[in-house]
Ligand SMILES: Nc1nc2c(ncn2[C@@H]2O[C@H](COP(=O)(O)OP(=O)(O)O)[C@@H](O)[C@H]2O)c(=O)[nH]1
């Protein structure tokens with residue numbers, strides 16, 4: 001059992017574990033000490049010799065769900081029992097599979113609630129798995145990530161997190177910090193027996209066992225963040241260069257309106273797609289350049305706003321028309337950013353030579369959005385620019401989330417201060433002890449060991465109900 005307070009663990013919770021709407025199968029999940037009683041109250045096994053209060057474990061059993069108040073059948077169902085602690089939550093769990101009609105699922109859930117269950121909060125099943133010691137906090141977060149995964153890559157990464165590699169590495173970091181903390185405590189308690197607070201060996205172990213691994217994890221996060229979280233790619237350029245055409249072509253669908261009239265796209269449109277292997281939110285923006293009216297101004301403001309938070313600017317230029325002042329403005333606006341230049345309309349006669357951009361050229365590629373030329377190369381270039389060539393993390397190489405990285409950064413900072421204090425050997429041990437304690441606390445925010453309730457709650461708040 002983790003140290004976190006096990007509040008409300010005595011009650012039995014229930015929720016719909018399948019998504020809302022129409023589908024083949026609906027699932028109601030019940031977890032807690034009274035799960036057996038609930039099963040006895042609402043499940044009638046087809047095999048009359050079975051005791052519904054003590055169903056055999058891990059066996060799909062046919063039967064019917066009945067409304068305990070009226071005794072009427074709600075649906076023909078399958079019921080499976082996972083006995084504690086060999087269940088997802090480590091508690092007694094009953095799962096009832098029914099037909100997915102909303103009335104049926106809600107009816108069974110209502111029956112469970114009438115038998116003394118409470119409706120589960122978002123992520124509460126996984127929270128119980130964590131409190132039961134089955135998952136550490138990094139693994140619990142990976143469950144949420146897996147459920148939210150929109151692409152195969154995201155799912156693979158979440159699965160790597162679920163394997164618990166990050167938690168394991170943090171266990172080693174914790175051991176090194178704890179060892180240093182113990183040595184410092186000894187120096188506080190027995191100052192006359194301890195000549196120096198910590199010997200060079202301990203200082204080295206702190207560096208190698210805690211600080212270096214934390215630095216490595218944070219570096220890994222910086223380098224591979226886009227693999228985990230995807231990237232925001234903003235298409236920009238002056239009106240009529242073919243931004244919306246390129247947006248549609250890269251998505252493989254006609255999402256944005258394309259016209260010969262300049263200034264058709266007023267708002268930013270965003271869609272998810274995979275470019276060069278990276279999950280991208282691709283944004284089509286209004287043309288940047290000369291403002292004709294208020295709508296133009298608003299559109300351009302929206303475009304600038306998206307650009308300011310973009311991971312990559314995809315600057316579109318019209319290769320068939322002379323570059324003008326508006327193009328120059330866009331080039332200047334995106335100068336300091338990570339960017340790629342797409343020189344569009346290569347199917348038409350070129351109005352300027354490929355090297356016409358001089359020193360402004362970051363990397364430029366010739367494409368035709370209209371005729372689908374050069375798009376694969378552009379996709380690859382986008383992926384490469386975003387990942388900097390770092391390969392996708394393999395199995396067991398979990399990349400820290402933003403929340404985790406923030407806490408790891410705090411742990412590193414505090415640990416580094418303690419290390420400096422130990423090296424200088426003139427800092428009061430009490431102060432070093434405080435720093436080490438803080439490093440341990442920040443570490444706990446990541447794997448959940450000794451973490452305060454608010455941290456744990458915050459992690460599970462992002463989950464959906466039923467998981
Ligand atoms: N020939 C040619 N025309 C294009 C190409 N891409 C876009 N266009 C045309 O350029 C005009 C403006 O395109 P649009 O995508 O709306 O530009 P935006 O204002 O930058 O979004 C439309 O008439 C498109 O058909 C291209 O690769 N080749």
Ligand SMILES: [Mg+2]
Nearest residue numbers: 243244264265
């Ligand atoms: Mg447009």
